[in-house]
Amino acid sequence: MIAYLKGKLVTKDPTHILIDVNGIGYFVNISLATYSDLKDKENTLIHTYLHVKEDSHTLYGFTNEAEKKMFLLLLSISGVGPSTGLMIQSSLSSDELKQAIADENVKTIQGVKGVGAKTAQRIILELKDKIKKEGIQKDFVPSQHNTVRSEALSALxxxxxxxxTAEKSIDAVLKNSGNTITLEELIKLALKNA
Structure with missing residues (x-):
C-alpha cells in the first residue's frame, strides 16, 4: 500500500491533483478540504489510501491524517464507497461531520448529494461511539481563497x-452570497442545492 506521496504538485484541481514523485506522476483524487490546503503549495506530502478493485487501482489523498482517518471510517460503512466518502468530505468539514454524528443529525448528513436517509442513519449508528471517544473539535477555520464560477462548475x-443542474445551483448560490464566497464554500453550497 502507498501510505504517502511527497513531491511537486504538477496539477491542482478541486477534485484531483497530479503529483510528481521523482519523475513519476501520480493521479490522486482529493476532497475540497485537501484542495483548500494545497491551493498555494508547490511541494507537499499527501497521505494516501489506495483503493483496489478488480478493474482499477485508485489513489485518494489527504493533507492530514485526521481527514484520511475520517475517510477510512466512512469507507467502513456499508453503502459508502470512496466516491461517496469524498462527496461527504467535500460537503462537510471533518468537524462538521463529527458534530453531526455526535448530535445524531441525520438531516445534515442526508444533505450531502447521494446520501439517503438510511445511509445517513447507518453512518451515525456505526460511527457515533468512535467519534465520541475521540472528542469533538469545534475549531472551524474558513478558507480565505477567492474562486471563480468555472472552477466550481468543473468540480461539480x-x-x-x-x-x-450544476450551473443553476452555482448561479443560485452566487445570487444569494455575492462575490465574497470562496471556491470551497461555493461548491459545498451548490452540492447541497443540486
Missing part, C-alpha cells in the same frame, strides 16, 4: 452532477 461536473 466531475463529481457527477449534470452541467445544467
Amino acid at each position: 461536473i466531475t463529481l457527477g452532477i449534470s452541467k445544467s
Whole structure:
C-alpha cells in the first residue's frame, strides 16, 4: 500500500491533483478540504489510501491524517464507497461531520448529494461511539481563497452532477452570497442545492 506521496504538485484541481514523485506522476483524487490546503503549495506530502478493485487501482489523498482517518471510517460503512466518502468530505468539514454524528443529525448528513436517509442513519449508528471517544473539535477555520464560477462548475461536473443542474445551483448560490464566497464554500453550497 502507498501510505504517502511527497513531491511537486504538477496539477491542482478541486477534485484531483497530479503529483510528481521523482519523475513519476501520480493521479490522486482529493476532497475540497485537501484542495483548500494545497491551493498555494508547490511541494507537499499527501497521505494516501489506495483503493483496489478488480478493474482499477485508485489513489485518494489527504493533507492530514485526521481527514484520511475520517475517510477510512466512512469507507467502513456499508453503502459508502470512496466516491461517496469524498462527496461527504467535500460537503462537510471533518468537524462538521463529527458534530453531526455526535448530535445524531441525520438531516445534515442526508444533505450531502447521494446520501439517503438510511445511509445517513447507518453512518451515525456505526460511527457515533468512535467519534465520541475521540472528542469533538469545534475549531472551524474558513478558507480565505477567492474562486471563480468555472472552477466550481468543473468540480461539480466531475463529481457527477449534470452541467445544467450544476450551473443553476452555482448561479443560485452566487445570487444569494455575492462575490465574497470562496471556491470551497461555493461548491459545498451548490452540492447541497443540486
